[in-house]
Amino acid sequence: MSVIKKSHLFEIVSKDCAGRIGRLETPHGVIETPAILPVVNPLHQSIPPSELREIGAEGLVTNSYIIHRNRELRSAVLEVGVHRSLGFNGPIMTDSGSYQLSQYGSLDLSSREIVEFQAAIASDIGVPLDIPTPPNATFSRASRELDVTLERLREAISIERGEMLLAGTIQGSTFTELRRRASEEASRLGFDLYPIGAVVPLMESYRYRDLVQVIVASKEGLSPAAPVHLFGAGHPMIFALAVALGCDLFDSAAYALYAKDGRYMTSRGTYHIEDLRYLPCSCPICSTHTRGELAGDEGLIARHNLHVSFEEIRLVKQCIRDGSLWELVEERCRAHPSLLAGLKAAVSHSDWIERVDRMPKSTFFYSGPESARRSEVQRFKRYQKRFELRGRVLIKEKDDVVDDLDDFDYVMDFKPPFGAYPALLRESYPFNAEVTVWDHEAVLVAIENVRELIESNPDASFTLKKPGWVEEDLIKELEEYALVV
Numbered sequence: 001m002s003v004i005k006k007s008h009l010f011e012i013v014s015k016d017c018a019g020r021i022g023r024l025e026t027p028h029g030v031i032e033t034p035a036i037l038p039v040v041n042p043l044h045q046s047i048p049p050s051e052l053r054e055i056g057a058e059g060l061v062t063n064s065y066i067i068h069r070n071r072e073l074r075s076a077v078l079e080v081g082v083h084r085s086l087g088f089n090g091p092i093m094t095d096s097g098s099y100q101l102s103q104y105g106s107l108d109l110s111s112r113e114i115v116e117f118q119a120a121i122a123s124d125i126g127v128p129l130d131i132p133t134p135p136n137a138t139f140s141r142a143s144r145e146l147d148v149t150l151e152r153l154r155e156a157i158s159i160e161r162g163e164m165l166l167a168g169t170i171q172g173s174t175f176t177e178l179r180r181r182a183s184e185e186a187s188r189l190g191f192d193l194y195p196i197g198a199v200v201p202l203m204e205s206y207r208y209r210d211l212v213q214v215i216v217a218s219k220e221g222l223s224p225a226a227p228v229h230l231f232g233a234g235h236p237m238i239f240a241l242a243v244a245l246g247c248d249l250f251d252s253a254a255y256a257l258y259a260k261d262g263r264y265m266t267s268r269g270t271y272h273i274e275d276l277r278y279l280p281c282s283c284p285i286c287s288t289h290t291r292g293e294l295a296g297d298e299g300l301i302a303r304h305n306l307h308v309s310f311e312e313i314r315l316v317k318q319c320i321r322d323g324s325l326w327e328l329v330e331e332r333c334r335a336h337p338s339l340l341a342g343l344k345a346a347v348s349h350s351d352w353i354e355r356v357d358r359m360p361k362s363t364f365f366y367s368g369p370e371s372a373r374r375s376e377v378q379r380f381k382r383y384q385k386r387f388e389l390r391g392r393v394l395i396k397e398k399d400d401v402v403d404d405l406d407d408f409d410y411v412m413d414f415k416p417p418f419g420a421y422p423a424l425l426r427e428s429y430p431f432n433a434e435v436t437v438w439d440h441e442a443v444l445v446a447i448e449n450v451r452e453l454i455e456s457n458p459d460a461s462f463t464l465k466k467p468g469w470v471e472e473d474l475i476k477e478l479e480e481y482a483l484v485v
């Protein structure tokens with residue numbers, strides 16, 4: 001396959017934040033992203049692939065190493081291909097055995113052999129055998145293992161693989177500079193899909209702050225047009241955040257693994273089925289079974305887990321269409337303190353999100369201090385540098401009545417968290433934001449922006465009509481720049 005073909009494989013059709021709805025072409029059909037691909041064990045399928053498709057799966061992930069290791073299965077799959085073998089005619093991605101490598105320390109198969117095998121069984125998306133360095137490895141180990149992974153990526157790109165798409169996994173443990181180097185190098189080589197690997201331990205231990213840093217660092221080294229897979233992310237409560245940061249594909253072994261332990265997923269977190277008195281879900285399983293029936297049947301819990309996962313992905317997609325993805329992110333991230341830490345980490349990358357974010361969107365809803373530095377506010381901060389003001393400028397709240405308006409050359413609205421903008425724009429996005437609670441952070445950002453506005457317009461003299469509700473010490477900062485009345 002030529003490198004040029006890859007640019008036709010992923011088409012972005014709608015955007016919001018760094019998230020997008022895209023179409024990933026594979027030899028067995030198109031996957032509309034964001035999408036979640038359930039993981040299927042090639043030896044025993046607890047839910048038949050045909051049923052997975054009915055529940056909502058657009059594609060599957062299965063493990064080529066497990067197929068290869070079992071002699072009987074290997075020859076059967078080589079003969080009929082992985083699609084007929086699993087009874088699923090949609091896109092199938094094959095994992096390489098990296099997870100087994102991380103568990104057993106070594107495999108009896110080279111990366112070249114496993115890529116050639118994936119192509120031979122007609123996988124739609126193959127993955128070279130990368131080394132999944134766990135979080136908090138030493139820098140020298142992470143760097144050394146990344147060199148091996150990159151060497152295998154270089155080798156894989158030259159292997160004859162027919163129509164199979166090839167994924168170049170990004171490693172580098174929790175070192176953002178290594179993740180960035182990995183994605184820059186993989187990007188130079190040119191893959192069809194870029195999985196971010198070895199993040200399961202971060203998610204299992206609720207280290208969402210670190211997860212955000214790893215995702216953003218990996219994304220920074222890639223073209224914004226490149227499709228990205230977050231390997232092993234299968235919990236619905238993380239989808240909105242991960243999609244908003246530009247992840248397009250997810251795989252879920254979690255639906256079945258959680259079910260084994262009686263863990264019932266919701267988009268707000270996980271419940272143990274024994275602790276539930278009510279079923280907070282109306283999926284086909286929960287609406288036709290009692291809590292007691294679910295408690296005794298892991299197959300039912302697994303099916304419910306899949307239903308809520310697909311439901312969340314559909315909601316995320318609708319929010320992308322509506323331009324309200326960030327509102328969903330803020331809502332979801334308030335379900336758990338660690339997710340809130342993830343949200344705060346994401347907000348610290350608003351400048352990066354702003355560069356790819358769309359405009360306009362649905363109405364900006366201010367829901368707390370994290371909203372004060374979201375990408376729209378960062379964008380305004382940049383755009384206000386274009387305001388060229390001369391003469392007398394009045395900054396006041398929208399509803400403030402002023403008798404001597406004619407004395408001023410410009411009238412600007414003061415509205416946290418933005419600052420001051422021409423009053424004529426007050427009904428336009430994003431200044432029509434719903435801001436019903438002005439907290440300290442919103443006012444702080446607004447004052448900071450007003451100060452920058454004044455500083456960049458030395459030919460104008462500014463009068464600020466002080467909003468009564470703003471804390472004295474915050475306004476004090478402006479007194480040396482403007483006449484505060």
Ligand SMILES: [Zn+2]
Binds near residue numbers: 281282284285287308
């Ligand atoms: Zn349910």
